[in-house]
Amino acid sequence: MEPAEAAKHLWPSTPAWPVIGHLPGMISLGLVPFIESVWRELGDCFEFRAGAETIKVIVHPDDVEAMLLRRRHKYTKGASYDQFRRLVGRGLISSEGALWRRQRRLIQPSFNRDTITALGQGMVAQVDVMLERWAAADPGGGVIDIHAELMRLTLEITGEALFGLRFAEDRASISTREFSDALGVVAARITAPLEAPRWLPTPGNIKLERAIASLDRVVMRIINERRQGGEDHDDLLGALLRGSDERGDALDDELLRDEVLTMFLAGHETTAVSLGWALWQLREQPEVRARMLETIDAAVGQRGPTSADLPALAYIKQVFYESMRLISPVWTGARNCVEPDVLGEGYAVEPGTRVMNFIWLTHRHPEFWDQPERFDPERFAPEAIAKQHKFAYLPFTHGPRKCVGEHFATLESVLVLTRLFQRVELEAVPDFEPEMDFQLTTRPRNGLMMRWRPRARVAG
Ligand code: HEM
Numbered sequence: 001m002e003p004a005e006a007a008k009h010l011w012p013s014t015p016a017w018p019v020i021g022h023l024p025g026m027i028s029l030g031l032v033p034f035i036e037s038v039w040r041e042l043g044d045c046f047e048f049r050a051g052a053e054t055i056k057v058i059v060h061p062d063d064v065e066a067m068l069l070r071r072r073h074k075y076t077k078g079a080s081y082d083q084f085r086r087l088v089g090r091g092l093i094s095s096e097g098a099l100w101r102r103q104r105r106l107i108q109p110s111f112n113r114d115t116i117t118a119l120g121q122g123m124v125a126q127v128d129v130m131l132e133r134w135a136a137a138d139p140g141g142g143v144i145d146i147h148a149e150l151m152r153l154t155l156e157i158t159g160e161a162l163f164g165l166r167f168a169e170d171r172a173s174i175s176t177r178e179f180s181d182a183l184g185v186v187a188a189r190i191t192a193p194l195e196a197p198r199w200l201p202t203p204g205n206i207k208l209e210r211a212i213a214s215l216d217r218v219v220m221r222i223i224n225e226r227r228q229g230g231e232d233h234d235d236l237l238g239a240l241l242r243g244s245d246e247r248g249d250a251l252d253d254e255l256l257r258d259e260v261l262t263m264f265l266a267g268h269e270t271t272a273v274s275l276g277w278a279l280w281q282l283r284e285q286p287e288v289r290a291r292m293l294e295t296i297d298a299a300v301g302q303r304g305p306t307s308a309d310l311p312a313l314a315y316i317k318q319v320f321y322e323s324m325r326l327i328s329p330v331w332t333g334a335r336n337c338v339e340p341d342v343l344g345e346g347y348a349v350e351p352g353t354r355v356m357n358f359i360w361l362t363h364r365h366p367e368f369w370d371q372p373e374r375f376d377p378e379r380f381a382p383e384a385i386a387k388q389h390k391f392a393y394l395p396f397t398h399g400p401r402k403c404v405g406e407h408f409a410t411l412e413s414v415l416v417l418t419r420l421f422q423r424v425e426l427e428a429v430p431d432f433e434p435e436m437d438f439q440l441t442t443r444p445r446n447g448l449m450m451r452w453r454p455r456a457r458v459a460g
Pocket residue numbers: 092093094104158262263264266267268270271274329330333334394395396397400401402403404405406408409
C-alpha cells in the first residue's frame with residue numbers, strides 16, 4: 001500500500017510505562033521472548049517503546065518484501081547500524097549509496113558460485129585438521145564445546161579461502177576471542193536499552209577498544225604482508241587490492257581494513273552459530289540423521305566431499321536450511337525510514353522511525369509454515385520451495401542487501417556437516433542445556449557441549 005491520507009498513525013501496542021516504556025518486559029523476559037509474546041497478542045504489525053525510542057515491528061513477509069525490496073528507497077540502514085560502524089567503519093555491511101554499490105560490484109565476483117567452487121577442498125581439509133586435533137587429545141572420543149570448535153574452524157576457513165591465510169601455522173596472529181569480544185560489546189549496545197557514552201571507561205568500552213585495536217593490528221598486518229609479497233592473488237584480498245575508487249585510485253587503507261574486517265565478522269560467527277545449532281537440533285532427530293547418512297553414503301561414500309557433490313548432497317542442504325529456519329543465526333533485520341510509507345493494514349511509517357523485521361517470528365508464521373515448531377527438512381525440498389513465499393525465509397535476507405556470502409556459507413556448511421557425519425558421531429551430554437543469547441547472532445551463551453566419538457566406518 002502506498003502512503004494515503006487514510007493511513008493509521010497509531011500502531012497496535014501493549015500498555016507501556018511512562019518514560020521507560022516497555023523496558024521492564026524487555027529486561028525481565030529478554031527482547032526476543034518479549035517481542036514474540038507481543039506478536040502472539042497483537043499480530044504482524046506493532047510497536048514497542050525502548051525508553052525514549054518507539055520502534056515498529058513487522059513480521060508478515062509482504063511487509064518485509066515492501067521494506068527490503070519493493071519500496072527500499074524509503075529505507076536506509078541509517079542509525080540502526082551506527083554501533084556496527086564503530087567496528088567495521090564503511091565496510092560492505094554498513095555502507096550505503098554509491099560507496100556500497102561500488103564495493104558490492106567489486107566484492108561480489110569473489111562470492112559467485114563459479115568462483116567459490118574451487119574452495120571446497122580447502123574447507124574439507126580444515127575439518128580434517130580439526131578432527132585430528134580432537135583425536136590427538138582423546139582418541140576414543142570425548143566431550144567438546146562444538147560451538148567453540150566451529151568458531152575456530154570457520155575463522156580458519158574464512159581466512160584461508162578469502163585471504164590466503166593459515167592461522168593454524170600462525171596462532172599468535174588472530175583468535176576468535178577478539179572477534180567474539182568485539183561483537184559481544186557491539187551487540188550488547190544494540191540490544192541494551194540504555195547505553196553508556198563512548199568516552200566513559202566502562203568495562204564494555206574498554207573491552208571494545210582493546211578488541212578493535214587488536215583486530216586493526218592483525219588486519220593491517222594481513223594487508224601489508226600481501227602487498228609486500230608483491231604477487232597477484234586470485235582471492236578476495238587480491239580483488240580488494242586491485243580495486244579502485246570512483247576516481248580510479250586504489251582503495252585507501254582504511255576502507256581496505258573495513259572490508260577485510262567486515263568479511264571476518266560477517267562470515268565466521270554466523271556460519272559457526274548456524275552449524276552449531278544444526279548439530280544441536282539434530283541430536284533429537286534420529287530419522288533425519290539416518291537419512292543424512294544414507295545420502296552421504298550414496299553421494300560420496302568414504303571420500304572427502306567436494307563442491308561438485310553438492311547436487312547429490314541436496315538433503316544435507318535441506319537439513320541445514322530447516323535448522324536455520326528454527327534458529328536463525330541473525331534473528332532480526334532493521335532499517336530506518338527516510339520517506340513516508342505505509343505498512344500492514346494501512347499503518348503509517350514516518351521518516352526517522354526504526355523498523356525491525358523480526359526474522360525469528362517470520363520463520364514461525366503459521367500462515368507460511370505448517371506446524372512451525374516441527375523440524376522438517378522436507379520444507380526445503382525443491383517442490384516445496386517453489387510454493388514458498390520468498391520473504392517468509394530470511395536467514396540471508398533478500399533484496400539488494402542480501403548476504404553476499406550466501407553461496408559460500410551454504411557450500412561450507414554442507415561440506416562441514418557431510419565431513420563431520422562421515423567421520424564422527426555427536427550426541428547430547430546428559431544434563432547440559434544451552435542458553436540462547438540473542439546478540440548480533442543467536443550465540444549459545446554457555447557453549448554447546450556435545451560428546452563425540454569416531455564413527456565406526458571411518459572415511460578415507
Ligand atoms: C550461515 C551463514 C551466514 C548467515 C546466516 C548470514 C546472514 C546475513 C544477513 C542476514 C545479512 C544481512 C544483514 C543486514 O541486513 O544487515 C548478511 C549480510 C552480509 N553477509 Fe552474511 N551471513 C552468513 C555468512 C556470510 C559469509 C560466509 C560472509 C563472507 C565471508 C558473509 C558476508 C556478508 C556481508 C559482507 C554482508 C553485507 C552485504 C551487503 O550489505 O551488501 N556472510 N549476511
